[in-house]
Amino acid sequence: MTTVTAQDRTAAFDAAVAADERIEPRDWMPDAYRATLVRQIAQHAHSEIIGMQPEANWITRAPSLRRKAILIAKVQDEAGHGLYLYSAAETLGTSREELLDKLHSGRQKYSSIFNYPTLTWADVGAIGWLVDGAAITNQVPLCRCSYGPYARAMVRICKEESFHQRQGYESLLALSRGTPAQHAMAQDAVDRWWWPSLMMFGPPDDESAHSAQSMEWKIKRHSNDELRQRFVDICVPQAEALGLTLPDPQLKWNDERGHHDFGPIDWTEFREVLKGNGPCNDQRITQRKQAHDEGAWVREAAAAYATKHATQRPAEPTTARTAPGEATA
Numbered sequence: 001m002t003t004v005t006a007q008d009r010t011a012a013f014d015a016a017v018a019a020d021e022r023i024e025p026r027d028w029m030p031d032a033y034r035a036t037l038v039r040q041i042a043q044h045a046h047s048e049i050i051g052m053q054p055e056a057n058w059i060t061r062a063p064s065l066r067r068k069a070i071l072i073a074k075v076q077d078e079a080g081h082g083l084y085l086y087s088a089a090e091t092l093g094t095s096r097e098e099l100l101d102k103l104h105s106g107r108q109k110y111s112s113i114f115n116y117p118t119l120t121w122a123d124v125g126a127i128g129w130l131v132d133g134a135a136i137t138n139q140v141p142l143c144r145c146s147y148g149p150y151a152r153a154m155v156r157i158c159k160e161e162s163f164h165q166r167q168g169y170e171s172l173l174a175l176s177r178g179t180p181a182q183h184a185m186a187q188d189a190v191d192r193w194w195w196p197s198l199m200m201f202g203p204p205d206d207e208s209a210h211s212a213q214s215m216e217w218k219i220k221r222h223s224n225d226e227l228r229q230r231f232v233d234i235c236v237p238q239a240e241a242l243g244l245t246l247p248d249p250q251l252k253w254n255d256e257r258g259h260h261d262f263g264p265i266d267w268t269e270f271r272e273v274l275k276g277n278g279p280c281n282d283q284r285i286t287q288r289k290q291a292h293d294e295g296a297w298v299r300e301a302a303a304a305y306a307t308k309h310a311t312q313r314p315a316e317p318t319t320a321r322t323a324p325g326e327a328t329a
Helices: 006-018 031-050 052-056 066-091 097-104 124-145 147-174 180-199 210-216 224-242 267-277 281-294 297-309
Strands: 252-254 257-259
Touching: 006 210, 031 052, 031 066, 031 097, 031 210, 031 281, 052 252, 052 281, 066 097, 066 297, 097 252, 097 281, 124 147, 124 180, 124 224, 147 180, 147 224, 180 224, 180 267, 224 257, 267 281
Parallel strands: none
Antiparallel strands: 252 257
16 A cells, blocks of 8 residues: 655645646645645735724715715625635634634734724725725735635635725715815825835735745735736826826836836834734724624524524424325325
8 A cells, every 4th residue: 555645745735736726625735835824814804804994984974875885885895805714714724713813812913004094085985996906906816826715715805896996996086076175185095095005015025924935835926016016007097097196206107117116115114003003003903802792692693593403303294105196185
């Protein structure tokens, strides 16, 4: 009988990744690959549910019923994205309860962008255009992630995020073409959200601890700096169409590179926000933990309902069978 060694399993895994085959939950995978996926998917899931907060802040103050309905639908979508992603993480052998406990205790992170406040209605549009636009740029390649459940979850998420980006763009367009005060509000929002949006792609490639290995495993398909550059190149013509100015005096087209040059990012601010020193870090986690605690009775009721119906046996049929051709009373 042939013995399958750890070396054989590693070789088979590497060959499958190199051939662009999907790794599925029951397949053997290196512990480091599993841990990397759990970390990335958990951070993504946490970002979706934390990201509901800054926009939900404006549901009751939306300027029209149409805008309110759009925003409610978007926030609901973000909750759904979190559920897809937590489900994907669970296929790796980690429970949702464990992931949420790590979020609440600060042992796992979420995107730094959601620690900034939404000061005006225009911020909702800026989040849609810039934050969701950056998310799409980062997440579309994840639809080809080497891990099957994550890749399949991303297909639906990216479709919905594309609507969010269009809604944000349309909202900013309406403001930028409105009164001078509305245009100024839109410009102010873009000024405040532009640089944090660029930070969403993570630190520079030479400072990223996980990027190279994730690309080798084909969890990621592009580096942080590649995706950031792609996002800048997409946003420049969109900003011109909006009639808004991106807050970077060094932003200009470079014929030699075939890309836009842009100014330096304040990575000190990025690191401070990650450490918990952003404008809304404490508020975001406090509200998340409060919502989790207040929803305990719902989870308990759902678990009890599932247990009850799982233990119930189907009732025996009460109607007697008749032989073929036999008349019934």
